[in-house]
Amino acid sequence: MLFRGHPPLARDAVFELLDLCHSVAAMIVRYYESDDRAGLLRRKDDRTPLTKADLEAHRMLSAGLKKIAPALPLLSEESDADEIANRREWDTFWMVDPLDGTREFLERTGQFTINVALIQKQRPVFGLIFEPLKQAASVGVVGEGAWRFQRAGDCWENSQLCTREPPARQLTVLASHRHDNPLLDSCLSYLSSSYELERLNSGSALKFCDLAAGRGDCYPRFSLCSEWDVAAGDALVTAAGGCVLGMDGQPLVYNNRDTLLSPNFLAIGDPRLDLWGNVLEALKER
Secondary structure, rough: OOOOOOOOOOOOHHHHHHHHHHHHHHHHHHHOOOOOOOOOOOOOOOOEEEEHHHHHHHHHHHHHHHHHHOOOOOEOOOOOOOOOOOOOHEEEEEEEEEEEEEEHHHHHOOOEEEEEEEEEOOOOEEEEEOOOOOOOEEEEEOOEEEEEEEEOOOOEEEEEEEOOOOOEEEEEEOOOHHHHHHHHHHHHHHHHHOEEEEEOOOOOOHHHHHHHOOOOOOEEEEOOOHHHHHHHHHHHHHHHOEEEEEEOEEEOOOOOOOEEEEOEEEEEEOOOOOOHHHHHHHHOOO
C-alpha cells in the first residue's frame, strides 16, 4: 500500500521513518522538559531562534535518512550552504524541518513538530508531520492516502485521515495569531461575507494536520515561511483529499527558485469549494 508509486523507498520505509522521528522526538522532549530545555544558541539572520535541539534533530535525521535511502540528498532548514549548493540539480530528495515551531518550543506551548517530505520533480509525494509530545504522526502518501499513527508500546496503531466537506455556509479557518497581518485580515473579512467563520489557532505545521483530519476547512498563509515549513503538510493535505494552491491557483512547486522562501498559499480541505477564487478577489480589493 504505502510507497507503491514511489520507488526510491521500500514498502516498509514509513515505519522506519516513524521510528526515526520517534527517537528524534525523545531527544527534543528531553530538552523541552529540562531546565536548559531550549539550549538557545543564537538568532539567525532572519531573527528566528536556533537551539541545540534544532541542530541535534538535524544531525539525527540526516544520519537516519541516509540509512533509509542512501542515494537521496537532504535539504534541511539547518543544512549549510555547501551541502545544498547543487540543490537545483536534484530530482528526488528529502526536504526537512527538524524542529518546526522553535518559538513555540521556547515558549512551551507544545505546538512544535518534526516535518519530513519526499520531493520528486519539484512536488512533494510523501509527507510526515510528527508531534513529539503526543508520540503521534500524520502521514500522507500522494495518490494512496493519509493516516494518523499513534505510538502504542513498541508498535504503531493507525487510522485513516480524510479532509471534510464543510457544513453549509460555515467555514473553519486554521490560522495562528502569531501570523496575523493585513492580507489575512482582508481574506477573513471577505470570507465572512459568504460564510459563518470559526477560527482555530495552532502553531507550526499542526494546521495541516487539522485540515487533513477534517477539523478545519482552509488554511490561508500570507506571512513569511520557507518551503521546508510547507512541503510535508502539502503532501499530507493532498493525500487526504485536499489541495494546496499558490496565488496563481496552481499547486506549489519546490526547489525551483534561487530562494527557498515559500510563496503565499491557500490550503483547502474540499477542492470543490471555490475558496481560492474568493480569496483572490479579497486580495484584489486591497
